[in-house]
Structures are given as C-alpha cells and as structure tokens.
Amino acid sequence: MKNSRHKKIIEIIKYNVIETQEELAEKLNEEGFQVTQATVSRDIKQLNLVKIPAEDNSGRQRYAV
Amino acid sequence: MKNSRHKKIIEIIKYNVIETQEELAEKLNEEGFQVTQATVSRDIKQLNLVKIPAEDNSGRQRYAV
DNA sequence: TATGAATACCAATTCAAC
DNA sequence: GTTGAATTGGTATTCATA
DSSP: OHHHHHHHHHHHHHHSOOOSHHHHHHHHHHTTOOOOHHHHHHHHHHTTOEEEEOSSSSSOEEEEO | OHHHHHHHHHHHHHHSOOOSHHHHHHHHHHTTOOOOHHHHHHHHHHHTOEEEEOSSSSSOEEEEO
16 A cells, blocks of 8 residues: 555665665565555655765765655 | 856746756846756756656646646 | 776656656 | 666766876
8 A cells, every 4th residue: 555655665765774765675575565666756855755865975966755 | 058057047047937958958048058968957957956846746747846 | 096087886856657 | 656777878987088
C-alpha cells in the first residue's frame, strides 16, 4: 500500500543519508517495498520532500522532510 | 565578477519564480551576466540554494534561498 | 581560479498495463 | 488510481582552455 510506503520513506530519509532516488528505492526494496525510481519520484513529490545541501558543506545533497 | 553575479542570483530568485538553471542563466544574461548552465549550477551550490516545491501544491519546483 | 561545451548522472514524465 | 520501463528533462561534473 502506498501510504505505508510513504511512512517508511519518511523514516528512511530521517535516519539515513539518501542522495539519490535509486538509493531510496534500494532501501525500500530491502524493507520489503518493491518499487522503482519512477514511483519513488512520485512519492517524493506527494510527500513534498526536498533535496538540500548536506549540513557539512561537503557539496553533497540529501533528501529531507 | 562572480560575487556580484551571486548577489544578482539571490535577487532574481527572490523576486522571480525560477524553475530551471537554464531559466536562471537566461535571466542573468538579460541582466548583463553572460553565463551558461554549468556556471549557474556551480553558483547554486556555492550559495547553498535549494529547489523546493512551490507554495501552491502545483507540483512545480522553484529555486529558493 | 573561473568558465563553457560536452557528457554523465539523476529526476520527472509518458505511455502502457494493471 | 498505481506502477514500471523507457524516455525526456534537468543538473552536476569532466575535461579543456584561459
């Protein structure tokens, strides 16, 4: 179900540094949610998540709530 | 000079809805700063700007400080 | 160091299919 | 309405040049 996946996504990006949608899709798969990048992209939009510069000025970006 | 361009970028995204780096590059060109997307990308990183969902839930994203 | 052109990489959308 | 495969769109980086 989409809603439980959404909750899992929030949790994942809260406690993990996720830099790409592919990476998030992998994590979800590990957690039993089989989805592809396309779905992750839609989820991110629906959840209004953002990709922001990492706290340390490493130049990297991560997804965040 | 890079610093004045940076200031201009801040100003532009503050008062305009900029959805892509190409768009920002165009605006800069109009203002007399001739740059390409590659440079805009670097500027955005150096300025720690972010691309966030638009206030209205249109699904669009815009650059912001 | 700063930059552009080209490219590689990442994300959003289309188009079916369910 | 939801999804994946493929494609398109958008961004970051490489590589060369100044």
